[in-house]
Amino acid sequence: MALQLDNDEGARLLPYEEFWRDHYVWLQSRGYGLRPRYNPEWIPSWRGNKKLWFICEDGREFPFRQIIDATRTSDGTMVALKKLSKRDHPYEVEIIQFLTSEPLASDPKNHCVPLYEVLQVPDEEDLVILVMPFARRFNNPRFDTFGEAISCFQQIFEGIQFMHTNLVAHRDCNGMNIMMDPRAMYPNSFHPADIGLSYDYNHHAKYFTRTQRPPKYYLIDFGISRRYQPGDDPSMEPIIVGGDDSPPEFTPANMQRTNYKCNPFHTDIYYLGNMIREDFIQSSKGFDFMQPLVTDMMLEDPTQRPTIDEVVVRFGSVRKSLSSWKLRSRVIKNDDIAFFGFFRTIAHWWRRISFILRRVPAVPLP
Template structure:
């Protein structure tokens, strides 16, 4: 005779109070003291003594500095206590991403870090989580999205293209395929574009969330762009070439060779597709005036991977394109296809005022770091 065991009654969990810590944030709070001992201070929100600043004030939690919730469960900002600089912390699950740390450290090594063609994010240090061998923390300089603030001129975008192409070419030259190099994984060292700072999560706002953060331009203060997130990346030896890997779908789900087959493919042409499709969707389709790069991008996103150019060819062809662009074109304003007429008029006036000043001061039209 069998006996049945009654199922445990489900206990209804209380709803999370708006603005309170979510589950991923609790992990950071629980490791705050260890991170502080390691030299990195988290914001007030993640300290034991935190009391929400909006309580009893009538303010909304989302209008307060300590009420903003990170959008990424594995990333958090911190302050390096030794010099006060803003850094980014990334929690890496080593069993899931066994190659990420080694590849990140390869491009941060003394032998490669000083090469100006190296556009891989620099690793300041790796911290082993003391209570869980499966997790480590990558400490990196804080980066901003590559297109925030918005590009002002074609020269600024040309600088971005040069650096993005050069960075992926450098990775491929060292036999590393990124395998997820769409726009989500290209960042810039744009902290200096905001002289009065910005909130590290809601990055268009002032540090105290009291208004919009004011910024300067890339033309006046050039930035360097970086490839980040090597969780899906792989390094090969010369004997492995050409490598063959089963499809692995990153942020861009449109890769032609992944649509109808699970057959292993060479990941290097897939990288070329990712970068080309980022330009196609983010610039050619979204903004006016990028006809000059359409032929190159069309080749980079061909359905047949074997017909795509290598990154060496991409860099060479784009250098020819760049030399064909006039100073007038390079200093011209970038206009969004969905830009309202009144906003376009206002931005055009501001742009011309800046443009004349830059020309008089002989500031280069293509701002390279």
């Protein structure tokens, strides 16, 4: 009886999933197919057999409330659908359309996630759905070499430089909003709700390293971004706290001193520095070469932080200082288990020798 109750629990959609079920047919008419779980006529695949719901493909909910995966029926491409309230985020559609339309779309430094389409939800005037590529968290799977990490840093610095040059402050460019296009690394795709497994949920998802198939990195989520005009002065904008609330300008004392205002372009620099500090310097060995730049990017006085143009120049010098040996070296996480590390090292050396012989670049760029 307990097992049956568990299976019944797996058959119930979570409250935020009901929106997608209710719009399944409409989305299908617009050319986007959701997984069977969201079909209004869904019958769980484990019904009538001894399977447990949590090992079945249709037993897995998508883990984010506002986003879901879909298949574009015209070509079978997996895309992301983001439900957006125009009332809560009145500038997001305008900003992403500005950043991803020509001529800006063709700028090689543009790392803003492309926008395929904006769908107006028919029964709710406040809601639209943004259709975008289905991206994967920037640091999953783990980085194999320092050169791969350098490629990531370069692309993200370029992306923020592109935004700032076009007078757009991201305002939330923390690690959660940095993604990558996984299609080159995962030619056979993966399951969107359980990214370690294949799309059919039958085995582990196979992938190439970033050196073998270099990905493009994307900045996402422009919900609290702001666009300025050439004559505007953004030096003291009202503070909006995003996913990273650690900038010094967000402390109660500093907010009171500045009347709850700050320059969002300065805060973007802090966010990038903190991402590198947390996700690389503190969690892995050997990233000390980034520490001086990161320290300056995270200075307590926002006006003393380097601009993104200065960051790009200084980073270029850092990159030139690294030898090919360093760039091709394996990234070792602080919490790596020695037993598994031995096998990772063996596999890494086989790849490394092959890359050197074939003159594969140590810093892979798409």
